[in-house]
Amino acid sequence: MAAKLRKGDSVVVLTGKDKGKKGEITQVMPKENKAVVDGVNIAIRHTKQSAASQGGRIPQAMPIDLSNLALIDKNGKATRVGFRMEDGKKVRYAKTTGEAI
Secondary structure, eight states, rough: OOOOOOOTTTEEOSSTTTTEEEEEEEETTTTTTTTEEESEEEEEEEEOOOOOOEEEEEEEEEOEEEEEEEEEEETOOEEEEEEEEETTTTEEEETTTTOOO
């Protein structure tokens, strides 16, 4: 099945502690049905100092379930994603505006 959300998409969080926050998808993990979004679902990771890097408490974006994310359309609103054929190609489109993504 084709992915409704892809790397680089602007999304809004629908539920959870970060509800309403917006960000861009940096990584998608289809087998786990999760995605990593910039500035969302931040956890503190404690790292040991090494020759290559400074140790300490490093904030890191953790994966969030795809069902808790919605694509942002050109109007800045959350939208669902649909698929249709245009010129023999399968394209994604925003259900609120009908515009191809």
